[in-house]
Amino acid sequence: MNENIYTEIPTEDNTQVASIVTSDQIYSEITTSQDNVQIPLPVMNDHIYSDLKTEYNTNASKHTDTAAGKENIRRNYVIALIVVLIIIICVLSSILIVQNLEQENGETACEGGWYQFGDTCYQFSNSSVTFDDAVKMCIGVSSGAILLEIRSLEEEIWIRFMMKLQGLTTTWMGITDSLDEGTFVFVSSDKKIQNVYAHWDRGQPEGGKSENCGLLLLGYEAWHDFPCSFKYEYICAKARLCRN
Incomplete structure (x- = not known):
């Protein structure tokens, strides 16, 4: 592009003098003008930036x-x-x-089918019977045997361990409040269990007169009271034999 464009340049005496302006000169002026145009950019307020940074x-x-x-x-x-x-x-x-x-x-021993813990031998039964029948079964199984009466935390831990080994999930315990509602005693002696050892679950015992017998369930951390007419497994206990 190099076309000539004629323009008039005014002088001091207002006479017009023709001047030749090339198209390259015009293009150069337009380009320079465009380069000098200032395009405003969005500016983030310092306060807004600070808030966003704090929130993040x-x-x-x-x-x-x-x-x-x-x-x-x-x-x-x-x-x-x-x-x-x-x-x-x-x-x-x-x-x-x-x-x-x-x-x-040779100080102690339990008969065949009985397991020893401390001074006591235990027999585990997978048969499910009522509480009264469990008491009778234990008395008849061996001389001096009674339905399980847990008297310490160590004994309870061992019983739970052995129940898992023997395949039991529940067992009647020889405790009841059938004679005096709310006062559980050992069946073998009528002594209050609170004076020896008691490990009731939270909110237990709660059955009132309809639930008068103690039950140990592996699915719970502590004891529950249940209706004595229900049928559950049971454990018999008796004093160990001495060989001295």
């Missing part, structure tokens, strides 16, 4: 705190579970060691 940091912090809290709860639960398992294993191991030493020394 807050949300990120909350997310981190929540995740950390859940992880701490999970870790504490696992640690507590491990500690409980270690305690149970230690208790059972010490019991088995003592029993083996006693049997090796």
Whole structure:
């Protein structure tokens, strides 16, 4: 592009003087004018930017705190579970060691089909009977035998362990409040269990006069009272034999 364009240039005496302006000169002026145009850009207010940054940091912090809290709860639960398992294993191991030493020394023994814990022998029955029948069955199975009466936490831990091994999920216990509502006693002695050992679950016993017999269920952490007419498995107990 190099076409000539004629234009008039005014002089001091107003005479017009022709001047030749090339198209390249005009294009150059237009381009220069375009380059000098200022295009306004959006500018973020410092206050808005600060608010957005603060909100982002807050949300990120909350997310981190929540995740950390859940992880701490999970870790504490696992640690507590491990500690409980270690305690149970230690208790059972010490019991088995003592029993083996006693049997090796010929100090104690249980008849065939009976399992020893401390000074007591236990027989586990998978038959389901009523509470009264369980009491009668234990009395008749062997001289001096009674329906299970748990008298310590260590004994209960061992009983629960053995129930799993023997395939029992429930067992009647030789405790009842049928004679005096709300006051549970051992069937063999009429002594109040509260003076020896009691391990009721939360809200138990709650059955009133309709539930007068104690039951141990592996599905629960502690004891429940149930109607005596229901049928459940049972465990008999008796004093160990001495060989001295």
